[in-house]
Amino acid sequence: MEVVGGEVDYTFVIQKTLVLLVCVGLAWKMIVYMCNLLKIEKEPLRVLVTGAAGNIGYAIAPMIARGMMLGPDQPMILHLLDIEPASKSLEAVKMELQDSAFPLLQGVVATTNVNEACQGVNIAVMIGGYARKEGMERRDVMSKNAVIYKAQASALERYASDDCKVLIVANPANTNALILKEFAPSIPEENITCLTRLDHNRAQARLAEKLGVPVSSVKKVIVWGNHSSTQYPDTSHATVSTKTGDQPVKELLVGDQKWLKNEFITEVQQRGAAIIRARKQSSALSAASAACDHIHDWFLGAPKGSWVSMGVCSDGSYGIPPGLVYSFPVICEKGSWKIVQGLSIDELSREKMDDSARELAEEKALAYSCLNI
Numbered sequence: 001m002e003v004v005g006g007e008v009d010y011t012f013v014i015q016k017t018l019v020l021l022v023c024v025g026l027a028w029k030m031i032v033y034m035c036n037l038l039k040i041e042k043e044p045l046r047v048l049v050t051g052a053a054g055n056i057g058y059a060i061a062p063m064i065a066r067g068m069m070l071g072p073d074q075p076m077i078l079h080l081l082d083i084e085p086a087s088k089s090l091e092a093v094k095m096e097l098q099d100s101a102f103p104l105l106q107g108v109v110a111t112t113n114v115n116e117a118c119q120g121v122n123i124a125v126m127i128g129g130y131a132r133k134e135g136m137e138r139r140d141v142m143s144k145n146a147v148i149y150k151a152q153a154s155a156l157e158r159y160a161s162d163d164c165k166v167l168i169v170a171n172p173a174n175t176n177a178l179i180l181k182e183f184a185p186s187i188p189e190e191n192i193t194c195l196t197r198l199d200h201n202r203a204q205a206r207l208a209e210k211l212g213v214p215v216s217s218v219k220k221v222i223v224w225g226n227h228s229s230t231q232y233p234d235t236s237h238a239t240v241s242t243k244t245g246d247q248p249v250k251e252l253l254v255g256d257q258k259w260l261k262n263e264f265i266t267e268v269q270q271r272g273a274a275i276i277r278a279r280k281q282s283s284a285l286s287a288a289s290a291a292c293d294h295i296h297d298w299f300l301g302a303p304k305g306s307w308v309s310m311g312v313c314s315d316g317s318y319g320i321p322p323g324l325v326y327s328f329p330v331i332c333e334k335g336s337w338k339i340v341q342g343l344s345i346d347e348l349s350r351e352k353m354d355d356s357a358r359e360l361a362e363e364k365a366l367a368y369s370c371l372n373i
Contacts, residue, residue, distance in 0.1 A: 042073060042074060042075055043075075044074075044075040044076050044077050044106045044107075045070060045074060045075070045076045045077075045122040045123060046076070046077045046079055046119075046120050046121045046122050046123075046161070047064055047069070047070075047076050047077070047078055047079065047121065047122070047123045047124075047125065048079040048081065048117055048118060048121040048123065048124040048125065048126075048160075049061060049064070049078065049079070049080055049081070049125045049127060050081045050082070050117070050124070050125070050126050050127055050128035050152065050170075051081075051082060051126075051127035051128025051129065051170065052080035052081060052082050052090060052093055052110070052127070052128075053080075053082040053086040053089035053090040053092075053093055054082070054086075054127065054128070055281060055282070055284035056127045056169065056284045056287050056288050056291075057080070057082070057093070057127050057128075058093060058284075059284045059285050059287075059288035059289075060125065060127070060288035060291055060292065061078060061080070061093060061097055062097065062100060062102070063288055063289065063292050064076065064078065064292065065078065065097055065100065065102035065104060065105040066102060066104070067104050068289075068292045068296065069291075069292040069295045069296050069299075070123075070295070070296070070299060070300075071296070071299075071300055072104075073104075074104065075104050075105075075106045076104060076105065076106065077105075077106050077107040077108070077109065078097065078105065078107070078108045078109070079109045079111075079117050079118075079119075079121055080093060080094060080108065080109065080110045080111070080117070081111060081112070081113075081114060081117035081128065082112060082128065083112060083128075084112045086112075087112050090110050090111075090112070091110055093110065094108045094110040114151060114152055114155045115155050115158070115159055117155070118152075118155040118156050118158070118159040118160050119159045119160075120159070120160070120161055121156075121159075121160045121161060121164055122160075122161050122163065122164055122165070123164065123165050123166075123167075123295060123299075124156060124160065124164060124165070124166045124167070125167050125169065125291055125295070126149075126152065126166065126167065126168045126169060126170055126176070126180070127169045127170055127291075128148070128170060129145050129148060129149075129170025129171065129176065130144040130145050130148060131171075131282075139366060139370070141172075142172065142175070142363070142366050142367055142370055143370040145170070145171075145172065145175075145176055145179075146179055146367050146370045146371050147370075147371075149168075149176045149179040149180050149183075150179060150182075150183050150371060152180065153179065153180040153181075153182070153183035153184040154183055154184070156180070156184050156187060157183065157184040157185070157186055157187065160187070162186075163191070164187055164191060165191050165193075165295070165298065165299070166180065166184075166187065166191060166192045166193065167193055167194070167195060167291060167294055167295060168180065168192075168193070168194040168195065168311075169194075169195045169287065169291055171227065171228075172226075172227070172228070172363055173194035173195055173196075173227045173311060174194050174226050174227055174311050174324075174325040174326065174327075174360055174363070175325070175360070175363040175364060175367050176194070177192055177193065177194040177311060177325040178323075178324070178325045178364055178367065179367055179371070180192055181313065181325070182371075182373065189313045190312070190313070190336070190337070192313065192325075193294070193298070193310050193311055193312050193325075193337075194227065194310075194311030194325055194327075195227065195287070195290060195291055195294055195311065196223045196227050196231070196309045196310060196311045196327035197290040197291070197293050197294040197308060197309060197310065198227075198283065198286060198287050198290035198291075199223040199227065199231055199233060199268060199271075199309065199327075200221060200222075200223045200233075200290075200308060200309035201286070201289075201290050201293065202233075202268050202271045202286075203221045203223060203233040203235075203264075203268045204218045204221050206264060206267060206268060207221065207235065207238065207240075207249060207264075210253070210256075210259075210264075211240060211249075211252060211253070213240055217240050217241040217242075218238065218239075218240055218249070219238065219239050219240075219241065219246070219305070219306050220237045220238050220239050220306065220307060220329070221233065221234070221235060221238045221309070222234040222236075222237065222238075222307075222309055222328075222329045222343075223268075223309040223327050224309075224326070224327055224328070224349070224352070224353045224356060225326060225327050225352075225353060225355075225356025225357065225359075225360070226326070226327070226356045226359050226360050226363075227311065227327070228356075228359065229269050229270070230269075230352075230355050230356040230359045231268075231269055231327065231356060232265070232349065232352035232353055232355075232356060233264065233265055233268040233269070234349055234352075235249050235250065235260055235264070236250070236343075236344070236346060236349060237329075237343055238250075240252060261348060265352075293308075294308075294310065297332045298310070298332050298335070298336075298337060299335055301332055301333050301334060302331065302332040302333075307329045307330060307331050307340050308329070308330060308332060309327050309328070309329060309330070310327065310328065310330045310337060311325050311326065311327045312325065312326070312327075312328060312330065312337065312339070313325055314326045314328075315339070317339045317341065318343075318345060318353065319353075319354075320353070320357050321357060321361065324357060324360045324361065324364065325360070326356070326357065326360060328340070329343070
């Protein structure tokens with residue numbers, strides 16, 4: 001410290017302090033700049049969307065490009081696949097994505113060639129499939145989708161990245177995932193999932209509406225089973241965040257148990273049909289949003305203390321036959337998921353869970369017979 005004539009030179013002290021503060025400020029700016037630079041230089045992930053020219057594909061592509069699926073700092077290259085008759089629409093989707101100038105979008109591959117579409121992909125969102133038409137038998141629909149998913153599985157097996165994560169959206173989603181698992185054996189079975197997050201979101205939203213609370217305050221809803229009318233939206237363990245802590249939904253709706261066990265379940269199961277009646281088309285925006293939620297939480301992790309519903313390969317938990325692709329409550333952390341264990345299952349839940357498992361076993365047998373497995 002500078003001392004002049006036995007006194008402290010405060011001018012000198014102030015100058016030194018200012019210089020120090022400027023240096024700290026510059027150092028902090030440099031740190032922030034380097035962090036931002038590192039974010040920009042993140043390797044892009046390749047994301048495949050099949051059925052990309054359809055309604056769901058058109059809805060989900062900009063959501064992915066904007067960062068809703070992989071986060072605000074993860075660049076990506078979109079691989080868009082559809083059938084030859086939809087090639088012009090597919091090209092139009094590519095043009096619109098380019099015209100939107102999404103900062104995270106580093107490229108778009110639009111193709112009708114499944115092998116080209118699967119080249120090096122890290123994430124596959126399988127939306128394309130054969131929709132059931134009036135007069136078609138269930139076996140006919142299953143047969144057509146079995147052939148589609150066998151071919152796409154073979155392409156992913158051969159061309160996708162080793163750590164590729166797969167989400168099946170096209171119905172019958174659970175059984176399509178099972179077929180893909182059968183014909184893409186090198187993809188770890190824990191990386192093959194199907195979408196029941198849409199049903200989970202519907203159940204969560206319906207409870208929030210009934211209780212008059214924000215949807216974000218409703219936690220631990222479960223959708224068990226098949227993505228079909230046998231799915232079981234279960235509120236047995238659901239809670240609502242309040243000022244006094246988390247409250248069980250069944251206690252908050254103690255006078256509405258009949259609604260919880262009947263109307264609520266039916267409303268969630270039949271919500272897709274209700275949208276078709278109102279819109280004359282199936283759910284697109286909500287399905288795209290749910291698919292983004294599914295991959296986002298799987299890839300980046302769900303909020304601590306919460307779980308989500310995912311169609312995953314059963315390991316025998318809760319008495320569900322191993323090998324079926326069945327919707328369970330799962331915890332997502334660091335790019336992986338695990339089934340929530342130790343939940344109590346009441347008599348009603350057991351019956352409905354088993355009903356859905358039986359339907360999935362029937363679908364599996366039908367699909368395998370179509371493929372002569």
